[in-house]
Amino acid sequence: MTGLRTQKALAEMLGVPQPQVSDWENDRYSSLEISSLVKIAKVFGCSVDALLAGIDADYDRIGTAPAMTLPDIAVVAEGDVPPDAVTTRHERAQRRPEVLRWLSRPKDLGDPQAYGVEILGDSMLPAYRPNMIAIVSPELEVLDGDEVYCQLASGERVVRLMHRCRGGCILRPYNPAHSTRVVRREEIEAMHVVVYSRACDR
Numbered sequence: 001m002t003g004l005r006t007q008k009a010l011a012e013m014l015g016v017p018q019p020q021v022s023d024w025e026n027d028r029y030s031s032l033e034i035s036s037l038v039k040i041a042k043v044f045g046c047s048v049d050a051l052l053a054g055i056d057a058d059y060d061r062i063g064t065a066p067a068m069t070l071p072d073i074a075v076v077a078e079g080d081v082p083p084d085a086v087t088t089r090h091e092r093a094q095r096r097p098e099v100l101r102w103l104s105r106p107k108d109l110g111d112p113q114a115y116g117v118e119i120l121g122d123s124m125l126p127a128y129r130p131n132m133i134a135i136v137s138p139e140l141e142v143l144d145g146d147e148v149y150c151q152l153a154s155g156e157r158v159v160r161l162m163h164r165c166r167g168g169c170i171l172r173p174y175n176p177a178h179s180t181r182v183v184r185r186e187e188i189e190a191m192h193v194v195v196y197s198r199a200c201d202r
Contacts, residue, residue, distance in 0.1 A: 014036075014040065073115055074099045075101045075103055075115070075133055077118050081157075109195065109196070111140065113138045114135060118133050124174045133198045134159050134194045134197050146193045147159065148171075150188060159194065161173070
């Protein structure tokens with residue numbers, strides 16, 4: 001850089017003592033603070049990653065590794081398929097008779113096992129109309145107050161609002177015409193959290 005020929009000039013631009021620049025150049029610092037790296041990068045007009053290039057081969061490979069492309073999301077009908085049956089990673093080209101359709105994946109949904117459930121009835125009105133799709137993530141922890149897709153030991157599979165209670169949980173529909181149920185822990189075979197909802201184009 002023109003006009004930047006000495007440690008003193010660099011120190012003045014960075015606002016640090018000249019001996020500190022000398023220590024940097026002679027590897028007398030085991031590490032630099034992030035704020036110092038940012039200042040140096042701004043002076044030389046480059047990124048912090050450019051300053052770190054060549055220091056650690058494993059770190060360099062992180063920046064060059066191709067991003068993993070996750071598959072589209074398989075959609076199944078509410079009640080037709082146990083949640084665990086659709087949580088294997090699969091490609092759109094694979095023929096699966098239980099899959100109604102495929103959805104493009106939300107960009108911030110990193111769970112490769114996510115799947116969609118097409119709502120069939122009116123129990124979750126007004127939040128979920130029939131034919132809407134609840135996108136479900138088996139990877140995320142289910143918390144009290146979450147909307148869930150739940151499979152019961154009886155074979156019933158429903159989307160409900162879940163609240164925990166002593167010994168089990170309460171499965172609550174939004175539509176007051178449908179009954180709220182209390183189920184014991186041993187009655188629950190699978191429970192996955194709903195993370196998105198989408199209208200279904202027909």
